[in-house]
Amino acid sequence: MRIFDGHNDALSRLWKAGAAAAGGFLAGDGEGHVDLPRARAGGLAGGCFAVFTCSPAESSYDSGEYFAAVDQGLALKEALAQVALLRRMERASGGALRVARSVADLDGDGLAAVLHLEGAEPIGPALDELEVLQATGMRSLGLVWSRPNAFATGVPFAFPGSPDQGPGLTDAGRALVRACAELRILVDLSHLNARGFWDVAEIGDSPLVVSHAGAHALCPSPRNLTDDQLRAIGASGGLVGINFHVGFLRADGEDDSDTPLSAIAEHALHVAEVAGVEAVALGSDFDGATMPAALADVAGLPRVVDALRDAGFGSGDVENIAWGNWVRVLEVALPGCGGGLGV
Numbered sequence: 001m002r003i004f005d006g007h008n009d010a011l012s013r014l015w016k017a018g019a020a021a022a023g024g025f026l027a028g029d030g031e032g033h034v035d036l037p038r039a040r041a042g043g044l045a046g047g048c049f050a051v052f053t054c055s056p057a058e059s060s061y062d063s064g065e066y067f068a069a070v071d072q073g074l075a076l077k078e079a080l081a082q083v084a085l086l087r088r089m090e091r092a093s094g095g096a097l098r099v100a101r102s103v104a105d106l107d108g109d110g111l112a113a114v115l116h117l118e119g120a121e122p123i124g125p126a127l128d129e130l131e132v133l134q135a136t137g138m139r140s141l142g143l144v145w146s147r148p149n150a151f152a153t154g155v156p157f158a159f160p161g162s163p164d165q166g167p168g169l170t171d172a173g174r175a176l177v178r179a180c181a182e183l184r185i186l187v188d189l190s191h192l193n194a195r196g197f198w199d200v201a202e203i204g205d206s207p208l209v210v211s212h213a214g215a216h217a218l219c220p221s222p223r224n225l226t227d228d229q230l231r232a233i234g235a236s237g238g239l240v241g242i243n244f245h246v247g248f249l250r251a252d253g254e255d256d257s258d259t260p261l262s263a264i265a266e267h268a269l270h271v272a273e274v275a276g277v278e279a280v281a282l283g284s285d286f287d288g289a290t291m292p293a294a295l296a297d298v299a300g301l302p303r304v305v306d307a308l309r310d311a312g313f314g315s316g317d318v319e320n321i322a323w324g325n326w327v328r329v330l331e332v333a334l335p336g337c338g339g340g341l342g343v
Contacts, residue, residue: 033291043322053119116138116142150173
């Protein structure tokens with residue numbers, strides 16, 4: 001079964017690891033959660049590869065320092081380095097890895113990478129950087145990570161908590177959302193607070209997409225979505241990529257890898273019940289979070305598919321959760337972007 005995964009942090013991991021890491025990814029060095037041979041073994045045929053900048057020190061997560069705004073110039077420098085890394089990997093892969101600049105690029109053999117910017121910190125108020133990043137192949141943008149920036153406010157990770165924290169979009173944020181619609185860039189609402197979510201919902205009629213999150217009713221993390229948000233996503237024709245991070249799956253919010261794969265299916269069932277099965281997709285957070293031990297890495301994706309079947313999803317629904325729902329939304333978000341851009 002072909003699988004599309006809405007979020008991984010492989011690019012950030014590889015960039016931090018140094019020059020040799022990209023070759024290891026292509027050859028299969030077993031590092032992290034994702035490399036090319038393991039992706040092939042797990043059925044991963046496409047996914048959003050995130051560019052994440054100005055990563056906080058791990059020790060600062062509990063102190064709250066991660067919630068501080070970051071420098072735009074530094075964020076842009078780091079973003080360009082990660083975009084360049086993906087383009088070099090594409091050339092070196094001999095066709096096994098390609099940057100998907102249009103929905104048509106999802107077809108074919110190998111792994112199609114949708115270039116995603118996780119947090120708009122690299123973009124300045126005139127949005128010049130947005131134009132350039134789009135021309136390099138970026139087709140998806142998350143307005144925030146879990147911190148504020150010039151455009152919106154992200155939710156912290158404190159558990160338990162509500163996503164209803166902080167102000168909505170700034171005027172610059174509204175302009176960014178409109179510019180993304182004009183440039184055919186999907187807007188990802190992951191990490192965004194509730195007021196920002198509803199502000200985006202009021203702008204235009206694009207599908208509401210949250211690439212990696214879960215159901216707040218099952219796990220009261222501020223990173224997860226309330227039932228009101230889920231209903232709005234379903235009504236818009238959007239989707240939620242179910243996050244595999246154990247801390248967003250478990251009712252106790254513990255970062256415990258001894259979490260069964262049935263927890264992923266439980267969140268999928270809840271989203272299907274509230275928003276419709278068309279709104280359910282996958283958004284692993286590979287290389288950026290703690291995975292259930294039974295999954296281990298990307299090669300274990302067939303076990304997630306089995307968990308969905310065991311939970312009662314029919315074969316057609318499983319195929320749509322694994323692939324079809326993401327492709328449907330990308331067809332709406334990305335038409336006309338053309339395969340020739342960024343070559």
